Amino acid sequence: MSRSKNRAPDFVRQFEGAQTLDGLLELAGSPCDTADVLERMREARADGADSSEVIPTLFEEEPRFRDAELARRLYQNLLGLWDLVLEGKEVRLDDGPRPPRPKKERLQPPAPFHPGEPSSEFVEAAWRYLEDDDKARTRLMHAYENRQDGLLGALDAAGLTDEGYGVARHLLFELHAMLELGWPPGLQAVEARALDREPDAPPAPDTLQDYVTEALFEAEQDEEHPLASEELAQVRTLVRRGLAALWRARKGR
Template identity: 35%
Template sequence: MRGAGPSGRAGGLPAVYEGPEELSALLARAGSPHDADAVAERFREAQRLGHERADVIPGLFEDEPRFASPEDARRLYGNLFALWDRLARGLSISREEPEAPPPLAPPAAALPERGASPGTVLPPALVDAVWKHLDALTDRERQRLRDRFDGAQPNVTAWLDALTLPEAAALAVHDLAFEAWAMFDVAFGDRVDTVPFQTLRATHPEPATLETTQPALAAYVSEALDLVAEEDASFGAATRAEAERVLATVAAALTEAVAAEEDA
């Protein structure tokens, strides 16, 4: 999850516009009183005044948005981000309007050799290389990797799904936990074992801080959560603290699951 990082995507979200009908339905399910036309008018006015989308999106909801699942949140925000970009290019909210094909995405960044990192601490250069690689993946490639994550660490995904978190935090921790696993997988390869569910449950009340267990990952997570806070006014101090605690738990459990070189 890279907030609105170098690629302009937020939270690893694909900026896909599904059309006014789908957007209106997603807004209604999330509790917004506005439909796609009203949102478009707000976006156009904000762009005319030079405002950022992060200044506008929180005002689309009278209360904290409601989502049935993290996927619904991804779809809504992906549609909103894509609509903002579409309007900024002078296009309408109709998907039927011809649009120039987007520029070719850069090839995914090269990765270090899988499993070549010694010890159990993620090197800063590897963290940087992996997030850039993830950021350059197509939506299909990224989904395939998420499927690998679910298969390799089913207890992590099940534990995250069982947590009661505000929607902003749920979306952030699911994306960042996936990206953390991808970093561990590249760094340590087959030395990363499956994390037991009970380890996560036992660690969660008082995990070691990310800065202590994985300092390079801590810097990445801090920047990503800063960007989430800029995009979502509901992501306050208490919500962020819980997201940090959950991610510290996942990182500690993944670190513990890395076998020593001689045992691999």
């Protein structure tokens, strides 16, 4: 016979359930059931005691075992239950249906600002919504890439570094998404030439321009990849022109 087949089973600390432990306790001559054991273990944990101090109290006399396998399973279950108590985990004492998991609260988009202009509260709420809702961010990113491919093509041809392009592209996405969220009729496609010249229409609302200013300040102060002042000026110009074009692209304005 090989050594592996002759080896004793591994000792695994695992609580198999109240029904199993109740039976093992009864076979070992303990007057306790799982509920009693759990109560004593919680009290011992609160007093700072160890499992070696609480387990002997479960028996009025030396526990009896029909064979070594029963002894092993009993102590596996007792120590597994002790581990659950130490970790503060829930211990189920019945095999009834599990309570339903609480439904994940669905994030709500900010209320539209249409037909007016976005407030600072809207901008903050829209930014948080984009940060917290992965599905919404992905959906709005697809809308941005599909509808504004001309704008993105012009940005790609602007000669920015990877860092500068990444900042400008992401910032224009956030602005596009905010306008999509706040203006239900949606946005039209922006012409690529919008980034080549200064806008001749009224500028975008101050709240959106302030958001751009704050975002670019953070990009300039980034610890890992700060934007150089020369490129920062170029990115600021491109984003300002892009924002003005997106604001003009609102449908039904």
